[in-house]
Amino acid sequence: MLTRDGVLEIIFRALNNLNDEMGPDDKFDVTPTTKLFGADATLDSLALVSVIVDVEGDVSSALDRSISLTDDRAMSQKISPFDDVQTLLNYIMELVNEA
Amino acid sequence: MSTQYQGKVVLVTGSRRGVGRAIAEHFLAGGATVLGFARGEASFEHPSYHHFEVDVGVPESVVKGFAQVKKITDSIQIVVNNAAVLTSQYAMIMPPAAAQAMLNVNLMGPFMVSREAAKMMRKTKWGRIINIGSMAASLEPIGDSMYAACKAGLSTLANVMAKEFASMNVTCNTLGINAIDSDMLAQLPRDKIDAIIAGLPVPRFSQPDDILNVIDFFASERSSSITAQTVFLGGVN
Secondary structure (H helix, E strand, C coil), X not given: CXXXXXXXXXXXXXXXXXXXXXXXXXXXXXXXXXXXXXXXXXXXXXXXXXXXXXXXHHHHHHHCCCCCCCCHHHHCCCCCCCCEHHHHHHHHHHHHCCC | CCCCCCCCEEEEECCCCHHHHHHHHHHHHXXXXXXXXXXXXXXXXXXXXXXXXXXXXXXXXXXXXXXXXCXXXXXXXXXXXXXXXXXXXXXXXXXHHHHHHHHHHHHHHHHHHHHXXXXXXXXXXXXXXXXXXXXXXXXXXXXXXXXXXXXXXXXXXXXXXXXXXXXXXXXXXXXXXXXXXXXXXXXXXXHHHHHHHHCCCCCCCCCHHHHHHHHHHHHCHHHCCCCCCEEECCCXX
16 A cells, blocks of 8 residues: 555655755755645656656656556646646545545 | 667557558667557567557557557667558548547557656656657648648647656657658559659658668757657658
């Protein structure tokens, strides 16, 4: 069973991987409040896509079933799952608990 | 045996016959593990060849194919989007279903395969995506409106993906082949093909090695700065 801590670890891993690819001036703090999307976001759009792909793949592997973070449902949430780490975590846990 | 592709995992679509099979066998001869996507059963056997019955024109089939692939490997280094279908007919009498099938297999297929493969390439930060285009994209022959449009679109697809995947060290290029003796070519009037070939700077049919030469160039470690390019054979431009 994938726990909330386990999902948070997956999200942090994806963000840290991205940080590893960044130049010294572009590195960002990885915390539960790191902004992912929006005007004051830490990531540009292509970086966000990379994080989504990594998280989607790792969560699907851990669950042994495919989940989608980019389908119509994700895109039509009142609060965007990609607002920050916390909203992404909450949305993934919603999917995890639907097994 | 060559070891040029030792340790590489190569996905070839349309691997059952024609150009796709020649490409698959070339990578196998170079020591690669080859994953073949095709609608039918495998047409050949090799200890390093893994066949998957996938219809690249159906997105769900591609996603399922990749799920099967992930059971035997977690990495793909090289993709060759070769699968294609051709119906040659004047636009006004082209059956819409045939036009749709070309769009699905020739353009949507490479999109889906590249999309899924790129997710795997991202993990290893290295990849080569090679699309098999056609001289039709440049010569725009009568009767090939949808086919030529799809093949022209294939270059654009590669060029945009080249930008999106560059930070992952994944290159995306297109090889525009000209006529090669194949089942697909046999569907077209031979005199029409001969006339087109006669007008090229290199007026002969392509041989498999003409194609494999450019494939090797695109796939090479040394070609890391070669991306968003279309190379035509025979002097087509």
